[in-house]
Every structure is written in C-alpha cells, then in structure tokens.
Amino acid sequence: MARIILEDKEKYIPDDSELRDACEELGVEFGCKNGFCRTCEVTVLEGYDNLSPLSENEEFIGLIKPRRLMCQCKILKGTVKIKIE
Numbered sequence: 001m002a003r004i005i006l007e008d009k010e011k012y013i014p015d016d017s018e019l020r021d022a023c024e025e026l027g028v029e030f031g032c033k034n035g036f037c038r039t040c041e042v043t044v045l046e047g048y049d050n051l052s053p054l055s056e057n058e059e060f061i062g063l064i065k066p067r068r069l070m071c072q073c074k075i076l077k078g079t080v081k082i083k084i085e
C-alpha cells in the first residue's frame with residue numbers, strides 16, 4: 001500500500017494507483033483533469049521519487065520538481081506528502 005498525505009489528512013491506496021480520487025477526497029481541487037488548467041498543481045514535500053514520471057502534459061507546461069499535477073500522476077509506492085499553494 002502507498003500513502004498520500006496532505007496536511008493532517010492521509011489516505012492509503014494500492015501501489016501504482018492514480019492519485020486523482022484520493023487527492024480529491026483529501027481536498028485538492030480539480031478542474032480539467034487532463035493536465036492543462038493547473039488547478040490540481042501541488043508541491044511535493046516528501047516522496048517525489050515515489051511518483052510516476054512526468055506526463056506529456058506536465059512536460060508540455062514546463063512543470064519542474066517539486067511541482068506535480070495530481071490529475072496526471074500515479075503513486076508507485078511508499079509515502080508522498082503534498083502541499084497546496
């Protein structure tokens with residue numbers, strides 16, 4: 001199992017899972033869900049390497065570490081801690 005943490009809330013989800021639903025339940029807001037609007041952009045405080053590689057859309061908009069779009073990545077394993085800003 002993998003774990004996603006946002007402030008004082010956390011969710012356990014299977015390894016190699018999409019983060020969208022879990023993050024929505026934790027309070028991350030979503031818009032297009034296709035990697036363009038950046039509504040779901042967060043800072044990854046811990047566990048950046050536990051996420052899947054940047055998607056084509058994340059690369060297209062020039063996203064760089066430690067920022068990720070929660071509609072575009074999977075958690076591969078372990079713990080990922082994020083912050084909304």
Ligand code: FES
Pocket residue numbers: 029030031032033034035036037038039040041069070071072
């Ligand atoms: S919801 Fe639009 S980029 Fe993720």
